[in-house]
Amino acid sequence: MKFRTTLASSALALGLAFQAQAADVPEGVNLAEDQNYTFWLLDAIKSMDPQINTDVEGSDVLRNLFEGLYNEDGNGELVPGVALDHEVSEDGKTYTFNLRKDAKWSNGEPVTANDFVYSWRRLADPATASEYAWYMELMQVENAPEIIAGDTSPEELGIRAVDDHTLEVKITTPLPYFPQMLVHGSTFPVLQSAVEEHGDDWTDAGTLVGNGAYKLVEHQLGERVVMERNDSYWDADNVVMETITALTINDVNQALTRYLAGELDRVDIPAGQYPRLKKEYPEQAVSTPYNCSYIYMLNVGEKGPEALKNVNVRKALAYAIDRDIIVERILQGGQKPSYNWTHWAIADFERPELDWADNMDQAQRVEKAKELLAEAGYGPDNPLDLTLQYNTSEDHKKIAIAASQMLKQIGVNLTLDNYEWKVHTDRMQNQDYDMARYAWCGDYNEASTYLDLLTSYSGHNNGEFYNDAYDKLMKDSKTAEDPQPLYQEAEKILAEEMPIIPIYHYANVDMIAEDIEGLPENNVNNTWYGKDLYRTAE
Known part of the structure; x- marks a missing residue:
């Protein structure tokens, strides 16, 4: 069910709260002992910082290390993330988000409304030099243009913590699609103490503190990213996939070869090869908008x-x-x-x-x-x-x-x-x-x-x-x-x-291993989450 600014929140909250939040394994499906997923990246990820990253491939990784207010399901519909639901004022300009009380950072600290306040201010702050600062302006967040221009303090951004689990956002113009914008990585929270303690090194493996379903255990720039299940995640009990690995391979033909050798579970199909691969591997070769x-x-x-x-x-x-x-x-x-x-x-x-x-x-x-x-x-x-x-x-x-x-x-x-x-x-x-x-x-x-x-x-x-x-x-x-x-x-x-x-x-023109389930099939954004995935037994 999509959020609409004209809907009352109470019924909406019920509609979202009972949807599956992690891997939805059908009854009778046998899971493989090996719950590891390996996917392909063409290029090295420039940054693991949600407010700095600009790349699609970086977003695929950050979506597993961090969690924003809302997520998307396999059809592209909104489902709860840190926010369970929200209310909208009659004029459509004030959003009040009710945050879950069991959301935690990977170090065990609670995720609070103040974490979002800090992170959104950080995004708009010219000192951060984020290419995505303009996203705050596109979202019509109050005072964002003036802050981005350096004319107003980031503290004036239209976002505040009412209390630890209530977040208020003021926008200047009603936007029917405002909630959909909240799945973007630039709006994800980061932990202020981690950023301030470690500076530019806060995104290193072993140092990065996230609130997503996975934690970063290895990052060899231009080679691999390894993420393991985060036991502090609020829905960790329902996360089936233990490890997610991204391998950077600059040659798509070499990547396909490694997929066919069983080293990868998902890879883009090189130009011109889809017709042949669809004929040879009809269950693995897929193309969707x-x-x-x-x-x-x-x-x-x-x-x-x-x-x-x-x-x-x-x-x-x-x-x-x-x-x-x-x-x-x-x-x-x-x-x-x-x-x-x-x-x-x-x-x-x-x-x-x-x-x-x-x-x-x-x-x-x-x-x-x-x-x-x-x-x-x-x-x-x-x-x-x-x-x-x-x-x-x-x-x-x-x-x-x-x-x-x-x-x-x-x-x-x-x-x-x-x-x-x-x-x-x-x-x-x-x-x-x-x-x-x-x-x-x-x-x-x-x-x-x-x-x-x-x-x-x-x-x-x-x-x-x-x-x-x-x-x-x-x-x-x-x-x-x-x-x-x-x-x-x-x-x-x-x-x-x-x-x-x-x-x-x-x-999307991909080869996907037949035993991998949980990837979106009807989401034009191809927004996927490792927490939704599982590997079936042969």
Whole structure:
């Protein structure tokens, strides 16, 4: 049952409190003696700090080490985390969360409302330098913009502890999807005493204190993360999986080989291999919609190349890329070609009609691309030289090579640059690139999770696209009775200005061991928790 700001909390609390909180093992299922789960990571995790992490892979780990106010079930519906339920004021601007009294940190201390107050203030505080500080602003938490700008003290943030187990949050605008935003890792609590005692080392294995179902016992950067069941977790008795291990393997083909050798329980399927693997391993190869969009971000800011400041050049680049070839010949895993930013499976979203997507075929797009590039002074006789940067992955490399061949046909020479994840993202954040492979996975199932990213106040607008009309649409959407028309107008601006090149909308294309149960099957966010997993006996 979803939380709605118009619902009374008492009935809602009952609806949530009796749902399964950890592994829900059906009667008659035999569990394996080995309750260990090993999954694949493409890149090293940049930070184990909930307020600092920005990566999807980091979130998968942090979701097991920490727990926020709410979690998601296998269908993407909210279920209790530290919060059992909440009440909402009549004006929709004050949320009062009732916290469970049995929540504990892994050192045995109780989790209290003050832990959330400290952590949310820490997120908004400019001293923390979090790329996700803007999330407090997106959540409309009172005084967040002023705090982030450095104009107001973090103590003025609209959050307070009424008592140890009652948390009050004030927001400036009613947001129907506000509770859904609380599953994001940046809102997870951290223990103030641990942060202050150990400084930057507080996230090290053996030092990190979390409140999740698991505790960190080993972290070899770029190699492995090992988590063991946390006996202090409030629902530890129902956690079946004893150990969760993440292995970092930069080569997806090598990762697949290790999966087939039994070293991994879950791995992404490399581009182009899903049809074969589905035929050979029908119970293990799966493809489901996934709330992520793959793009090439264009650096249109001051540090970007002069050519990309010309909208005709940006449109030409976008028009010349044949998404059907990328999806149908390279990926072959159920992904969909994209001509816009917001993922097609986002709740309530419908893409507006876009001329280049709906009224042209690919041959016409290529011809238009040549015309636009010629108007900008470029073409086969005077090629445009650009660099395309991507992070280490054979799949990203294949797509980049295909894109470079497509763009060469209209008079663009692409130099391909490959960097490991941390360097890649650092370069993007410093605007040290021309074009860069980028993907955004929604923080929640609502279109604003995509569209807010390209506002001028976003913490992730690494292409420095600034548009007043776009900003106004997204700000107005927060108070609109129905924001969907505004989202469509925002998408139209992106199509007209083309600060990003949409490539495709993701699908989850995985190999999953047949004896692993409890992974979400109908959650477009693919939000999973180790506490929900179990391994069956053969």
